Amino acid sequence: NAGVTQTPKFQVLKTGQSMTLQCAQDMNHEYMSWYRQDPGMGLRLIHYSVGAGITDQGEVPNGYNVSRSTTEDFPLRLLSAAPSQTSVYFCASSSPAGNTEAFFGQGTRLTVV
């Protein structure tokens, strides 16, 4: 009964380094998405996917890449980390059956120094 699993939970990067945040879901959901949460703000959509092979940009896509090769996995890549990308990142999945709630992972706290 895992739901949405994100790894790692914490990460410190140096400016310019790259890394991939992993997200996996076991609910066979078509829709997956990535959000970032900055202090004092709600979650903002980075990228989303409506199925394997299909991705699109959200509100704040700059500096991030995604791909979706399987229904289960939706990794988020930072190609060259910047201090402005210090944030908490959430992955979410949901069913396309009407308006249904999103299930969130536990979050990844990323610090870029």
Place this chain on the structure above:
Amino acid sequence: AQKITQTQPGMFVQEKEAVTLDCTYDTSDPSYGLFWYKQPSSGEMIFLIYQGSYDQQNATEGRYSLNFQKARKSANLVISASQLGDSAMYFCAMGGNFNKFYFGSGTKLNVKP
């Protein structure tokens, strides 16, 4: 463009009393969903309640109810009989096409014993 506004950065409520958290939204989509999530200090996002734009009746889930006023574009969360464990951040969110979610900035609720 979709927008969610939560005008109460922080709220206090006495234990066992009811509290209303405000949320207004703006969208041109005819079909959408309104959601409330709770984020305790541990950081996870917990789904509380959902209201569809075409639903005639206000949603209820245990001690949570959603006061949906479509003409005013408001979707306030009412928590009855507050408990100490209700102390958390509360986010209002709107889901539209492809279940892309747009979040408000949140309200920090403190329940006093």
